[in-house]
Amino acid sequence: MSAPQPGWYDSIARRWLALVERRQQHFVELSETGRWRHYYTRAEFLDEMRKVVRLRDQWAAIAGAPLSGEVGAPSGQVVSLDEERSARRPRARAPHQADAATTASSPD
Secondary structure, eight states: OOOOOOOHHHHHHHHHHHHHHHHHHHHHHHHHHTTHHHHOOHHHHHHHHHHHHHHHHHHHHHHTOOOTTSTTSOOOOOOOHHHHHHHHSOOOOOHHHHHHHHHHHSOO
């Protein structure tokens, strides 16, 4: 039995897949920058992210591309909102760093 020949609809499925992957990258960018807060509530944003991942997997299956969890699938680094929030918190300086900064600036 031979492999199925690519048809006219395969190119359409690949174009839809590319569109969904661009949308997924847009959501990843919104997540990384925190701009999602301007457009969505937390629950809405997570719901939209889940929809995008589900749509990407559906179009990948139609187009014959690897699914999200498979080898060769594009890795959209989806960061959870809690991880993003903790990464944005200002970190306190260690006492020895604060002392070094004040002693370096003091005149001798």
